[in-house]
Amino acid sequence: MSRHAALLTSLAFVPLTLGLVGVGGDQPPLHELVTLGLAGLLTLAQLMMLLGGRSLAKGVVSVVMLPLLLALASYALPEYWVTLESWDAMSHGLAKGMTLEAWRPALLTTLSLILVAVLIVTHSQSTLGGPLLLIMAVLLSAQGLLDAAGSGAPLLRTAAGLWSTLSLALLLTGLSVAALPGWRLHAAPLRRALVPSLTLVLAVLLLWYHQKNVTERELHGTVAAEARQLGQRFTREVQDHLTAVERFANVWTLFDAPPSQEEWSRQATLYHRDFRYLLNIAFVDPESRLTRVYPPSEINLQVLGARLFDAQPAGREAVSRALFEQRIGRTDVIMLLQGVPGIIHYLPILLDERRTLGAVAMVIGLPMLAETLFSEVDSQHFGLVLSQGGQVLASRTPDTRLAPWQHQAQLDVAGTPLLLSVQPSHARLLQRLPRHPVVTLITGLTLAYLLYLVLHGYTRLARQHRRVRDTNRVLRREIRMRSQLQEEVEWLARHDELTRLPNRRLFMEALEANAVLRPLSVLICDVDHFKRINDHQGHLVGDRYLVHLGQIGRELIESTGGLFARYGGEEFVACLPRVDAVRALEIADTLRRQLLDAELQHHDGQRLTASIGVVTLVDGPLDVAVIMQAADDALYRAKAEGRNRVKAAPPLVIAERA
Numbered sequence: 001m002s003r004h005a006a007l008l009t010s011l012a013f014v015p016l017t018l019g020l021v022g023v024g025g026d027q028p029p030l031h032e033l034v035t036l037g038l039a040g041l042l043t044l045a046q047l048m049m050l051l052g053g054r055s056l057a058k059g060v061v062s063v064v065m066l067p068l069l070l071a072l073a074s075y076a077l078p079e080y081w082v083t084l085e086s087w088d089a090m091s092h093g094l095a096k097g098m099t100l101e102a103w104r105p106a107l108l109t110t111l112s113l114i115l116v117a118v119l120i121v122t123h124s125q126s127t128l129g130g131p132l133l134l135i136m137a138v139l140l141s142a143q144g145l146l147d148a149a150g151s152g153a154p155l156l157r158t159a160a161g162l163w164s165t166l167s168l169a170l171l172l173t174g175l176s177v178a179a180l181p182g183w184r185l186h187a188a189p190l191r192r193a194l195v196p197s198l199t200l201v202l203a204v205l206l207l208w209y210h211q212k213n214v215t216e217r218e219l220h221g222t223v224a225a226e227a228r229q230l231g232q233r234f235t236r237e238v239q240d241h242l243t244a245v246e247r248f249a250n251v252w253t254l255f256d257a258p259p260s261q262e263e264w265s266r267q268a269t270l271y272h273r274d275f276r277y278l279l280n281i282a283f284v285d286p287e288s289r290l291t292r293v294y295p296p297s298e299i300n301l302q303v304l305g306a307r308l309f310d311a312q313p314a315g316r317e318a319v320s321r322a323l324f325e326q327r328i329g330r331t332d333v334i335m336l337l338q339g340v341p342g343i344i345h346y347l348p349i350l351l352d353e354r355r356t357l358g359a360v361a362m363v364i365g366l367p368m369l370a371e372t373l374f375s376e377v378d379s380q381h382f383g384l385v386l387s388q389g390g391q392v393l394a395s396r397t398p399d400t401r402l403a404p405w406q407h408q409a410q411l412d413v414a415g416t417p418l419l420l421s422v423q424p425s426h427a428r429l430l431q432r433l434p435r436h437p438v439v440t441l442i443t444g445l446t447l448a449y450l451l452y453l454v455l456h457g458y459t460r461l462a463r464q465h466r467r468v469r470d471t472n473r474v475l476r477r478e479i480r481m482r483s484q485l486q487e488e489v490e491w492l493a494r495h496d497e498l499t500r501l502p503n504r505r506l507f508m509e510a511l512e513a514n515a516v517l518r519p520l521s522v523l524i525c526d527v528d529h530f531k532r533i534n535d536h537q538g539h540l541v542g543d544r545y546l547v548h549l550g551q552i553g554r555e556l557i558e559s560t561g562g563l564f565a566r567y568g569g570e571e572f573v574a575c576l577p578r579v580d581a582v583r584a585l586e587i588a589d590t591l592r593r594q595l596l597d598a599e600l601q602h603h604d605g606q607r608l609t610a611s612i613g614v615v616t617l618v619d620g621p622l623d624v625a626v627i628m629q630a631a632d633d634a635l636y637r638a639k640a641e642g643r644n645r646v647k648a649a650p651p652l653v654i655a656e657r658a
């Protein structure tokens with residue numbers, strides 16, 4: 001399996017090489033080369049891992065992680081923490097003139113490469129989240145490609161190029177082939193952990209995609225609104241200026257003679273100072289001759305004295321309107337006498353209802369107008385185009401990369417419609433682009449990973465716990481069996497198995513236990529001619545008779561507070577503490593009679609009988625041998641005297657030993 005994995009992994013070098021040499025297009029941009037380089041190093045690290053060079057592989061992965069983590073931080077950290085300019089400045093440290101955008105791998109590719117790096121150093125172990133990391137890497141690469149194919153020109157680069165993605169896909173295939181046998185071993189806990197965490201991953205991807213689109217749309221709207229506001233503000237400004245110049249024209253109605261150059265300059269200077277885009281403010285006499293200009297600059301003085309009807313046919317209609325129709329006349333964008341394009345406003349100076357003193361010409365120079373307009377916008381970060389009907393009148397292009405968005409603003413320059421196109425720089429838009437979609441993505445994926453680890457760990461622990469519990473159950477059963485056996489062995493050591501009565505040993509212990517109690521009586525009971533039972537009716541009947549006798553004896557003796565035991569063979573004994581000789585004799589006789597009444601018969605119909613010897617220790621220390629011998633003697637006498645009787649030994653007083 002690892003040979004197949006190594007083969008598949010090495011195949012990743014094919015697209016890597018094709019990408020690096022730029023097959024199928026121009027030389028790839030730097031960020032694509034960086035991505036290919038990082039993917040190549042990771043491929044190398046994975047091959048080293050497969051061939052046993054683990055520490056070397058880990059070293060390579062650490063090297064790769066550094067730029068990847070920096071790139072990820074640049075995507076996620078807010079602008080007010082680290083500005084894009086700071087990132088660019090750091091990039092300048094690597095190579096002169098290099099910006100962050102130039103080398104930074106695409107967002108989703110960066111994440112995929114980080115996941116691949118983790119997969120390599122953790123050997124894709126399922127306990128460390130291998131399967132989830134792998135599927136996340138695949139989903140991120142696929143999502144990146146979909147994103148790149150879908151929305152045309154996204155602001156934030158999310159996907160790497162074709163070759164990088166292909167090599168990443170082959171590397172991921174190699175990784176999964178290498179890890180598959182290990183994963184199969186843990187299929188059950190793996191499935192339980194994988195399903196919920198994968199669901200979370202998918203939800204996070206959807207949320208990220210939605211947030212990304214919303215933030216980009218919002219930013220687009222904001223910039224478009226700013227461009228519109230700029231246009232409106234400028235239009236208003238020009239309108240205000242026009243109104244001011246109308247007032248200026250009205251001033252001259254108070255005079256009944258054309259203004260002197262001195263008067264003209266004095267009055268016009270105030271207006272011209274405020275309206276920087278005015279090329280000049282001129283006085284046109286009723287003959288359409290320019291007789292006064294302000295400011296008296298060289299190009300303005302050159303046109304002094306020119307008769308507009310002749311010199312400027314494009315503006316003839318506008319000037320006639322002011323001079324002869326006593327209405328404001330305005331030109332379209334025309335070529336001015338000063339040699340630059342511009343717009344002229346003619347404002348009549350009325351003497352009475354039919355006569356005019358002349359007209360005020362308010363000459364707007366287009367280059368100056370564009371300059372004034374453009375000066376209101378940051379020249380570093382905006383491309384600007386001033387146009388009319390598709391014809392570019394003025395433009396300014398900064399030397400930074402411009403964003404794919406262009407915003408239009410309509411301008412009304414004193415009645416002349418112009419179009420201002422504003423195109424912000426890519427960097428400026430990225431500065432303003434909110435980071436929360438990326439933060440959502442990173443946080444969500446991390447949470448999904450943690451969820452996997454928790455669920456996987458929990459499932460494994462639960463399984464181990466179950467195993468331990470089963471083993472415990474078996475052990476407990478074993479212990480129970482052994483202790484039952486032990487109890488049985490202990491019971492057997494002190495009891496007779498056939499009659500279930502205490503045996504000789506327990507009887508002796510009972511005697512010892514009652515050693516100080518006086519009087520202490522002992523009976524010994526022997527079945528008469530028991531051998532015949534065995535011989536004629538078989539051992540089983542003999543056994544049954546013994547059991548029966550045991551029951552009779554036990555009930556009787558235990559009711560008197562004594563202990564009835566099987567002494568051996570067909571012999572039974574009783575220990576009767578605090579029972580004197582008379583009472584002992586009574587008890588023994590009761591036992592004899594009860595046996596007789598039990599109607600246990602010999603083969604010939606005779607009843608089963610027993611002979612009993614009784615002894616009572618009245619005083620002195622307990623001497624078991626002496627007592628038993630005395631009881632045995634009494635029994636012997638009972639047998640000798642014809643059986644089925646009770647015989648008592650004389651009351652026993654054992655002398656204290658010196």
Ligand SMILES: Nc1nc2c(ncn2[C@@H]2O[C@H](COP(=O)(O)OP(=O)(O)OP(=O)(O)O)[C@@H](O)[C@H]2O)c(=O)[nH]1
Nearest residue numbers: 526527528529530531532534539540542543569570
């Ligand atoms: N069925 C059975 N027989 C037993 C058991 N223990 C001892 N015996 C028999 O008990 C008989 C005892 O016989 P003996 O000691 O000769 O005494 P007896 O026949 O009872 O005659 P006396 O005691 O002299 O009246 C023997 O045949 C033993 O085999 C037992 O547990 N079961």
